[in-house]
Amino acid sequence: MTKNIALSHIHEALDAKIVPFAGYNMPVSYEGVNAEHETVRKSVGVFDVSHMGEFLVMGPNALDLIQKVTSNDASKIVDDQAQYSCFPNETGGIVDDLIVYRFNAEKWLLVVNASNIEKDWKWISSQNTMNAELRNVSDDYSLLAIQGPKAVAAMQSLTSEDLSAIKFYHFKVAEFAGIENVIISATGYTGSGGFEIYCKNSDAEQVWNKVFEAGDAFGIKPIGLAARDTLRLEMGYCLYGNDINDTTSPIEAGLGWITKFTKDFTNSENLKAQKEEGTSRRLIAFELNERGIPRQGYDIVDDQGNIIGDVTSGTMSPSLNKGIGMGYVTTEHKKIGTQINIQIRKKAVPATIIKLPFYKA
Numbered sequence: 001m002t003k004n005i006a007l008s009h010i011h012e013a014l015d016a017k018i019v020p021f022a023g024y025n026m027p028v029s030y031e032g033v034n035a036e037h038e039t040v041r042k043s044v045g046v047f048d049v050s051h052m053g054e055f056l057v058m059g060p061n062a063l064d065l066i067q068k069v070t071s072n073d074a075s076k077i078v079d080d081q082a083q084y085s086c087f088p089n090e091t092g093g094i095v096d097d098l099i100v101y102r103f104n105a106e107k108w109l110l111v112v113n114a115s116n117i118e119k120d121w122k123w124i125s126s127q128n129t130m131n132a133e134l135r136n137v138s139d140d141y142s143l144l145a146i147q148g149p150k151a152v153a154a155m156q157s158l159t160s161e162d163l164s165a166i167k168f169y170h171f172k173v174a175e176f177a178g179i180e181n182v183i184i185s186a187t188g189y190t191g192s193g194g195f196e197i198y199c200k201n202s203d204a205e206q207v208w209n210k211v212f213e214a215g216d217a218f219g220i221k222p223i224g225l226a227a228r229d230t231l232r233l234e235m236g237y238c239l240y241g242n243d244i245n246d247t248t249s250p251i252e253a254g255l256g257w258i259t260k261f262t263k264d265f266t267n268s269e270n271l272k273a274q275k276e277e278g279t280s281r282r283l284i285a286f287e288l289n290e291r292g293i294p295r296q297g298y299d300i301v302d303d304q305g306n307i308i309g310d311v312t313s314g315t316m317s318p319s320l321n322k323g324i325g326m327g328y329v330t331t332e333h334k335k336i337g338t339q340i341n342i343q344i345r346k347k348a349v350p351a352t353i354i355k356l357p358f359y360k361a
Contacts, residue, residue, distance in 0.1 A: 005050040006142045006201040007208055014222055021225060022114035024051040029224035036227035037318040040192050041359075044148035044215055045223035049196075050204070053117035053138040055110040061130040062108050066100060069127050071250055071271070073260040077102050082169045082187050085258055086250055087123060088267045092274075093246040094253070096120050097238065099187055101171060109183075113240045127266070142204035144197045146211060147223070147231075149361075151194035154218040158210055159184065166195060177210035179203045189228065191235035191359060230315050233324065236285050236356030242296055243283060243312045243326055252279045252328065281309065282334040285358065286351040288323035292344045294351075299343040300327050308333050311342060317358060323349075324358045 002020045011018060016027035027048060030036060039045045057066060066074045072085035081102055087095035096116040101109040112120045121136050128134060146155060152163045161174040161184060171185035176197060183198035199207050212220055229239070238244045238253060250259045251274040261272045288294065294314030299307045314325030325342070333340060336355050341348035 005048060006204040007048055007050065010205065010208060011048065011222070016222070016224060022051055024114060026051055027222070027224045029226045030222050033224075033226045033230060034318045036221065036223045037230050039219070039221045040148045040190055040223055040227065040231055041319060042149070043219045044146065044150040044154045044194070045221050045227075046208075046211060046215075047145040047147065047223050047225070047228055048142070048208075049145050049225075049228075050142040050201075051114035052143050053112040053114060053120065053136070054141050054198070055112065055121065055124065056133075056135040056137055057108040057110060057124075058133040058135070059106055059131075061132040062106055064130045065124070065128055065132040066108060066110075067263050068130075068265055069124055070098070070100060071255075071259040071265060071268075072100070073262050074100050074102070074108075075263070079104050080170055080172060082171055082185060084169070084187075086244070086255060087120065088250065088259075088265065088271060089123075089246060090267050091246075092249045092267060092270060094240075094244050094248060094250060095123050095246065097240055097244060097255075101183070101185070103173070115241060140201060141198055142201050142207075144199075144204075144207065144211065145188065145190075145194065145228075146197065146215075147188055147190045147194035148192050150218045154215040154220055155195075155211065157214050163195065177207045177214075179207060182207070189235075189237055190231040191237075191357060192231070192361065229313075230318055233313050233315055233326070234317055234319055234357065234359035236326065236358060238283075238326075239313060248283075248328075249274055249279065251275050252281055253283045278331060281328045281330055283312070283326060284309075284329050284334050284353045285326050285356050286324070286340060286342070286353050287320075287358065288325075288342065289350040289352060292323050292342070292347075292349040294323050294325035294327075294342045294344065294349075300329055301341045301343050301348055302333070303339075303341070305348065308340070314342075319359050323351075325351075329353075 309329035
């Protein structure tokens with residue numbers, strides 16, 4: 001049984017293409033992926049990502065629990081700051097990737113992927129030996145991601161908070177669109193700037209309407225999840241279920257930068273050994289040298305036709321007008337500049353391993 005989000009009726013009225021995604025009926029597109037993608041790259045668009053999960057972690061032992069279950073070092077962030085992290089599992093993989101928000105020393109918010117809400121809740125609850133206070137508030141909140149280079153200018157009239165002063169991976173709790181205590185954060189997943197608005201479900205329609213009124217002069221448009229995927233892929237951001245999962249380690253996935261061995265956390269000893277000794281495969285990014293569209297699950301092969309890996313995410317980049325993707329290859333093939341081939345049906349299409357991001361503003 002798929003759930004509706006608070007604003008499902010609005011997306012239906014806008015004639016969005018709605019599909020079941022991660023247990024929710026979600027708008028995947030409105031006028032088409034390429035047009036929506038371009039709106040975010042050039043002006044401002046709004047994603048309804050209210051399917052995401054939110055867990056409150058509170059009390060004097062909140063940080064202890066977060067430090068135990070996440071790979072990054074949450075002790076390094078201050079009030080009104082956020083941090084990208086992951087939950088390592090005990091077998092070398094990743095339970096989920098998430099964003100950790102610090103309100104104060106005894107109040108934190110973890111934002112997790114919609115498809116993993118139940119799994120993540122069971123996981124963190126099972127690890128809570130220090131009796132931190134946990135609340136799953138996923139069903140209470142809506143989340144709008146207002147993204148694009150014009151986002152700040154378009155939305156400034158809705159709040160007295162200086163939006164241009166909210167630095168990347170920071171946030172403020174402020175009045176927004178006439179609603180008190182809204183979380184305004186700058187943790188975008190598109191690479192084109194902007195911010196996210198967390199509000200109660202009961203306030204979501206007012207926020208949506210005021211956002212579109214304020215943004216009208218800036219050409220604001222609703223954007224679906226399909227364009228969200230092409231935008232994040234152009235930046236090389238991992239998507240759980242594609243590029244990372246229960247069997248991929250953060251070291252293999254190139255997430256060593258969020259894996260800090262300044263503390264003990266779940267499976268940290270094994271991951272530290274991986275970092276020191278290396279892994280047998282690595283996540284790489286590639287561009288096709290000829291026309292073609294790489295897709296998840298396609299084989300990556302060498303010049304002799306030997307399988308050396310597989311594609312985890314792929315698309316025709318709307319910004320670059322070429323096939324791009326990410327995938328795992330054996331470590332000896334991971335170097336930037338290496339020539340590989342993507343097996344697209346019966347043809348091995350040549351590609352080059354490149355340094356991320358694909359898209360540079």
